[in-house]
Amino acid sequence: MLCRYERTIFKSDKGFCIFAYSTSDESVPKEARNRSYYHDDKIHFTAIGYHLIATDDLYGGTLRLWNTISHKNGISVDCVDTSNMETVKAAIRPETKAIYLETPSNPMMKVADIQAIAELAHAHECLLIVDNTFLSPYFQKPLTLGADIVVHSGTKYLEGHNDTLSGFLVVRDDALYQQLNNIYKTTGACLSPFDSWLLLRGIKTLAVRMEQHQKNALAIAHWLEQRPEVEKVYYIGLDSRPDKALIDRQCSGYGGMISFRLNSPEKAVKILESVKLIRFAESLGGVESLLTYPMKQTHADVPVEVREALGVDEKLLRMSVGIENIDDLLADLEQAFA
DSSP states (O other): OOEEEEOOOEEETTEEEEEEEEEOOTTSOGGGSEEEEEOOTTOOSSSTTOEEEEESSOOHHHHHHIIIIITTTTOEEEEEOTTSHHHHHHHOOTTEEEEEEESSOTTTOOOOOHHHHHHHHHHTTOEEEEEOTTTHHHHOOGGGGTOSEEEEOTTTTTTOSSOOOOOEEEESOHHHHHHHHHHHHHHTOOOOHHHHHHHHHHHTTHHHHHHHHHHHHHHHHHHHHTOTTEEEEEOTTOTTOTTHHHHHHHOSOOOSEEEEEESOHHHHHHHHHHOSSSEEOSOOSSSSOEEEOTTTTTTTTSOHHHHHHHTOSTTEEEEEOOSSOHHHHHHHHHHHHO
16 A cells, blocks of 8 residues: 655645645545645634734743744734733734633733633634633633633643643534544644553542642631731632632632742742742642742743733742641741741
C-alpha cells in the first residue's frame, strides 16, 4: 500500500490544514483517498484574521501562548477585564470567534459572570472557553453555566500532589469533541499510563482535599485582613467583596487560592525568605502550601507596564493554601511576618 502523510500545517482559503492524506489502497473509499483535514469552522483558533477575547489577568503562561504562538498564526487577541460585562461587549468584533475566561483570575482573583458571558458569546456565534483550574469541578461547573469548553490544568487540584503534568479540555457537544479529538490524536498530546494513574488516584480525594483547602484558606484570609502590613487581601470567600452575590450564585465554594498585597516590597521579600512550613515555589493546588512571587515567577514574561497595570507588582504575593494543620500554617505566617 502506498500511503503518504503531509504533517506540515499549511494555509488555504479554508484556514489552516491540519494534515493532508493520500493513498493508492483501493480498500480505502475513493472519496477518502486524497483529502485534507481541516479544522471545522466551529473551532476558530486556526485561521488568519480570527479574533479572540481573553481575560487580561491571566496565568502568565497563557499570555505567553497568545503572544508567541497565536500572534504568529495570524490570530489577534484582546485581553480585557472580563469581570466587567460592558468591557467584554465593547471588545467583540465581527471576526471574534471565542471568548476565553479565567475565573477566578490568576493572580488577582477577579470573577467573571460565566452565564452572562456565555449568552453574549452565543448571541455573536462565538465559543466560550473557561479555565476552571483554580476552583476545579468540585466548586465550579462552567458547562452547566453555558461554557462550550472547560480547561483544567490537571497538574493542580485534580491530581493534587505536585507530582505529574497533565491538562484537560472538557466539552458538552459531541461534534466539538470529535473535532478536538482529531487534533489531539494528530498532535500526539497524550498522557503516559503512569501519569494517568497518578491523576486518577488524585481525583479520588478531590472532595476532601478541596474542603480542607477552603477551610484553611478562609482562616488565613481573615488572619491576613487583620495584619497592618497587608494592604489588601484577594480571596473570593470574603464577605467584603462587592461581587460576593455573583460568586455565591455560580460557585459552590471558594477554593484555596489567595493573593495579598504587602505595604512594601521589602516586606514581601522578607516573608518569602522566612517561611518554613510554607514553601516558596511556583505551582498550586497540591496538598502543600506554596507561596509565589508572581512578578518574578508566573508573570515574569509579561511586559512590566502590562503587569503593573493589572496590579502584579513587587508587593503582591500569591498563596496556594494546602491541607496542613491550620495552627501550623498560622504559626509559620506569624514568624515570617515578625
